[in-house]
Each structure stands twice: as C-alpha cells, then as structure tokens.
Amino acid sequence: MLMLSPQEIGDKILPILIRKGFSEHAARTIADVFIENNLEGVDSHGLARFPDFISSIDAGRIQITDGPEQVASFGAWEQWDGLCGAGPLNAQAAMNRAMEIARESALGCVALRRTNHWMRGGTYGKQAADAGMVGICWTNTIPNMIPWGGNTPTLGNNPIILAAPFDDAPVVMDMAMTQFSYGKLEQHRIHRTQLPVAGGWDADGELTRDPKDILDTGKLLPAGYWKGTGLAFVLDLLASLLASGNATSDIAKLNGEQQISQVFLAFDVARSGNGEEISARIREAIDWMKGDEPESIRYPGQRAAETRLERLVHGIPIPEETWKALG
Amino acid sequence: MLMLSPQEIGDKILPILIRKGFSEHAARTIADVFIENNLEGVDSHGLARFPDFISSIDAGRIQITDGPEQVASFGAWEQWDGLCGAGPLNAQAAMNRAMEIARESALGCVALRRTNHWMRGGTYGKQAADAGMVGICWTNTIPNMIPWGGNTPTLGNNPIILAAPFDDAPVVMDMAMTQFSYGKLEQHRIHRTQLPVAGGWDADGELTRDPKDILDTGKLLPAGYWKGTGLAFVLDLLASLLASGNATSDIAKLNGEQQISQVFLAFDVARSGNGEEISARIREAIDWMKGDEPESIRYPGQRAAETRLERLVHGIPIPEETWKALG
Numbered sequence: 001m002l003m004l005s006p007q008e009i010g011d012k013i014l015p016i017l018i019r020k021g022f023s024e025h026a027a028r029t030i031a032d033v034f035i036e037n038n039l040e041g042v043d044s045h046g047l048a049r050f051p052d053f054i055s056s057i058d059a060g061r062i063q064i065t066d067g068p069e070q071v072a073s074f075g076a077w078e079q080w081d082g083l084c085g086a087g088p089l090n091a092q093a094a095m096n097r098a099m100e101i102a103r104e105s106a107l108g109c110v111a112l113r114r115t116n117h118w119m120r121g122g123t124y125g126k127q128a129a130d131a132g133m134v135g136i137c138w139t140n141t142i143p144n145m146i147p148w149g150g151n152t153p154t155l156g157n158n159p160i161i162l163a164a165p166f167d168d169a170p171v172v173m174d175m176a177m178t179q180f181s182y183g184k185l186e187q188h189r190i191h192r193t194q195l196p197v198a199g200g201w202d203a204d205g206e207l208t209r210d211p212k213d214i215l216d217t218g219k220l221l222p223a224g225y226w227k228g229t230g231l232a233f234v235l236d237l238l239a240s241l242l243a244s245g246n247a248t249s250d251i252a253k254l255n256g257e258q259q260i261s262q263v264f265l266a267f268d269v270a271r272s273g274n275g276e277e278i279s280a281r282i283r284e285a286i287d288w289m290k291g292d293e294p295e296s297i298r299y300p301g302q303r304a305a306e307t308r309l310e311r312l313v314h315g316i317p318i319p320e321e322t323w324k325a326l327g
Numbered sequence: 328m329l330m331l332s333p334q335e336i337g338d339k340i341l342p343i344l345i346r347k348g349f350s351e352h353a354a355r356t357i358a359d360v361f362i363e364n365n366l367e368g369v370d371s372h373g374l375a376r377f378p379d380f381i382s383s384i385d386a387g388r389i390q391i392t393d394g395p396e397q398v399a400s401f402g403a404w405e406q407w408d409g410l411c412g413a414g415p416l417n418a419q420a421a422m423n424r425a426m427e428i429a430r431e432s433a434l435g436c437v438a439l440r441r442t443n444h445w446m447r448g449g450t451y452g453k454q455a456a457d458a459g460m461v462g463i464c465w466t467n468t469i470p471n472m473i474p475w476g477g478n479t480p481t482l483g484n485n486p487i488i489l490a491a492p493f494d495d496a497p498v499v500m501d502m503a504m505t506q507f508s509y510g511k512l513e514q515h516r517i518h519r520t521q522l523p524v525a526g527g528w529d530a531d532g533e534l535t536r537d538p539k540d541i542l543d544t545g546k547l548l549p550a551g552y553w554k555g556t557g558l559a560f561v562l563d564l565l566a567s568l569l570a571s572g573n574a575t576s577d578i579a580k581l582n583g584e585q586q587i588s589q590v591f592l593a594f595d596v597a598r599s600g601n602g603e604e605i606s607a608r609i610r611e612a613i614d615w616m617k618g619d620e621p622e623s624i625r626y627p628g629q630r631a632a633e634t635r636l637e638r639l640v641h642g643i644p645i646p647e648e649t650w651k652a653l654g
Binding site: 150241282 | 401402436461481568571614617619
C-alpha cells in the first residue's frame, strides 16, 4: 500500500487529463474530485475509478468539454446540457450555478441532461455546504437494481444527497437506493465476511447475507425493499422531467452508462440565520440524536471528515496495483 | 362495516368542525383531507384519526385559525408560520403558495413552522400533481424511531412525498422512514400474521417479524437500517433550518406532537413540456419498470387511485365503532 499526498496524486493524473485534451481548469476540477473522494475515504470512487474514466473517454462515452451549457432558464429552475462531458466537471458547474441562482432568489435549481457519472455525489452536496448553503442533488443511472416484486434490474440505484453547512464538518447524507454498494459487497467478499443484514438475492431467489452469492446474481436489494424501489423510480422520473433528459429506461438503450440526468438544488440558508445560529441548531439535533450513545452513532458526513483529517496527515492509502494501472 | 359516500361523511364532520370555531372554508378544507384519505384507502389517516384531531383542539395543541401567515420572503423560498393551526389546513395553503411562487419563478418553496400533523402527506403531493406541477414535501414528527446503532427513539419517522402529474393517475411516492407504519403493524397484529420482513426489535433486542413484539417494545426499524436513519435525521434538520422552526429535538420537549416543521416544494414542470409530453415520458418509465411483471408491480400512487375509483362507486368502508366515535 502506497501512502500518497493529494499533491502526488495530482501530479500523476493532471498531466493524463491534459493529454486527453481537457483545459487546465477542467483537468484541475476533475482531478480534485477524484483526490477528494480518496481523501474522504470513498476509495471506490477515487483513483480506483480513474482508469475506467479514461476508458470512457477513449470509447467516446465521455466527451472533452469545458463544462455544461445553459439550454433553458425558466426562473429559479434552469436546464443545462452536459454535452456528454465529464461527470465531475458538469456536476460541479451545475451546483455552482444552482448556488448563483440561490444567491439571487434564495433557492436555485439546475437540472442537467446528457452528463456522465459524477463519481461520488457527496462531493457536490459538500460543495454547497462549504459555501454556506443547503445542497440537495440526485442522479439517475443505468438499470442496476431489481424493483421489489420484480425479477429484472430495471431501476437505477439513483443516489440522492442532502447536505447542510456545519462548523465541525458539513452534514452530508449520501445514499444510493441499494442497501449495499457494489464496493461494499466486494469488500465483504474479499474478507469472507457475511453482510450485517440481507443485501440481495442468491441463485435460488432467496434473500441472503452472502456477498459472493449476491455478486454472482448481480441482484442487489433495494434499501427498505419497496421503499427504496419507489424512491428510486420517482427520483429517476423527476430527474428526467426536470432536465428534459434521459430516464433510466432511455439510458438502458445506450452503450454503457452515459447521457444521464441529474438535479441540483441549493438554498441560501444564510437568509434564515448566520452560520453560528445554523451550527447551533445542527449541533443540538446531532447531540439529541446521539443521546446516550455518542460513540456508536455518527452523523452523516462525520466519518468522511474524520478520514479526511487523518489522511491529510498520514497520506492517502493507494494499492500499488491501482497506482500502476494509471500508467 | 358501514359503506358511506364522501357526502355522508362530510355531512357528519363538517358541523363538528364549524362548532369548534373553524370558518366554513377552513372546515371544508380539513374535512376534505380526512375524506380523501379514506377514499384513497389510507384509512389510518382518515376518519379513524378524527376524534384524536378533535381532542388535540380541546387540549390546545391545535388552535382554531384560518390558515398560516407569511413571516419571511427570501425570493423563491418563503417562511410561513402555521400559528399552531390545523395541519391539513396549513399544509394545503403552504403547497398552494409554493405553486403560486412556482408560477412566477418556475420553482417555489414554502417552509412552514408551528404547524400540526398533516394526516397523510401524499394529499399535498397529489395537490401539486393535480395542478400539473411536480410537488415535493416532507415533515418532521415527534421522536418515534430508533436510529440504527442506538437504543432510544430520538428520531422522527419524517415522511417525504414526491409527486408528478400523470394522465392516468398522479405518481405519488409517500414514504415514512420506518419500514412499517404503526397502522400496518396493527393490521398484522389483528390478523395474527407475520410481517413479510423484519419491522422492529423485540424485548430481547432482536430484529423480528412479529408485529405484537414490535408494538410491545415500540421499537420500529428504520427502512434500510442506517439509510432510513440518516435520511430521517437530515430531513428533520432541513425542515428545521428552512422553516426556522422546531426540530424533533425541540418537539420532544413539548406536550405531545405539536408545532412541527414542514417543507413544500413545487416545480412548474409545464415549462419543460405540455401535459401530454410529460405523461408520455412517465408512461414509458412505468412500462419499463414493470417490464415482464405488469401485474406484480404498481407505480407509487397507482393503488390509491384504484381504491379511490372503487370507493367512489361502492362507498367508503367505515367501521361502526369509528362512526360512533364521532359522536
């Protein structure tokens, strides 16, 4: 395991992005998203995904652009076209624009079509929270989840993110609609551990805690069974309607995941109180939730912030094969 | 079991509301919400709850008002004060105002403080959808759910609703954060049936499918375990921040559930296409999700619409004791 600094990782991947044709600004933005994801401990959506990102460029699913373009402004809600560009570049620009609208109108929404995988959605919620705003965003995906009562993966796992500024570290709730991510199942498979609760179906159609059986069938369980099913369906529908973009049913007809739809909402929450007042409110809610179990319960975003501090000091652990795969 | 028409129920409860001091308009609005909930098959939040609603008035938790008052306009996001009035009256007015803002700005938000239980949140999502808008709303509640990893009910079950217009019947996703509602557990207990999946903890702290054991401990499981936990926490936080109102931690200190906070968002989705285009998009997504199992999978809102049609023809089944309890 290598222990690398953000600088070292940037020095490696920035030139690769520049060589692919990205502008310095675009390359920096994309590189920072990958690095931040590793820094915050979301290794499944950090450097480990970078080779796949490059392959998607080579395959033409990701185009070299300098960001999305506005296609419609209805008022506080705008539609932007991602031009099939890099997901992190488009998503960051979309949340920035939603925040610009919110600075004028208190509330802003950018719905983005024809974009690509944003890597980790929490990045864009945190982006809003770091700027003192409440951020909400969600994305659709290729079909990768079985609706409760069904047998075919017709739904995406459509992550949704809700974030708020907080002076300790921002509150960032980032949840996909499957009970476990592929990355988490893979970890349990490697360590030969059972999942704490059922995470999908085995070959006999039974719910199971065995990660290998689930990875074999590819049948991941929606979180909350019918609840994750319904929420995934409606999030996809709203992303498609608000962006006038592809729904999961359209994405399924393309060659691999591409041209997806996303929604970014920002509230200029400072209108209702200064940062200290907002943080006091949040601290009270956190303390109340933790109650007598302050150690066993973390607030959403707390662990990522702890990991970030630790990795800034001790470095980011990167498996040697991941590093080599960068070329 | 009595089979009653909406008219017969209205004739019974309207005079009761008028006698309590509500204006004719307020009484009609409140009565219609109770009746509609029964019509759509959500009997747990229809007439069965009416005596409790009246008791809350008598106990002073619900004040007699004619609706909420605007306290701040930041632009597309406004704050309103529910004046401790009736939840259905305040919620309907708040969604109406969010839609008014959306007619101007394409997107509108009303955050409501000091309101009361809205009965069934789906009512207000459907209200937006029936007007051709996308509606999103959520509420906080008294603490009634155990955070995953904890042992004390510190979180609310904070239902969220997402709705879209559709020419068959609106898409209305209405989900509380517990895997099962109290009403559903009660049904299974009465019929002595096990839950299809674990729904809470028994006295030994084990997850169980036995409805009686769960009702005895009152320890209901968050849907998706840690996912429902995190989502409930953040929805409460955002409701409190956006409304400058009570969080669940504040509500816990009051005498019974009162003075809660809610958020209403409306998108004037007609800006992005006419009703036919929107319905065509939704129909495609529904057909795709149903795939080869059109009978076993329903879209969110479909069952309520089917029940509504059936009950408009055959009447609304009301247990005699529920009817007698109205006095």
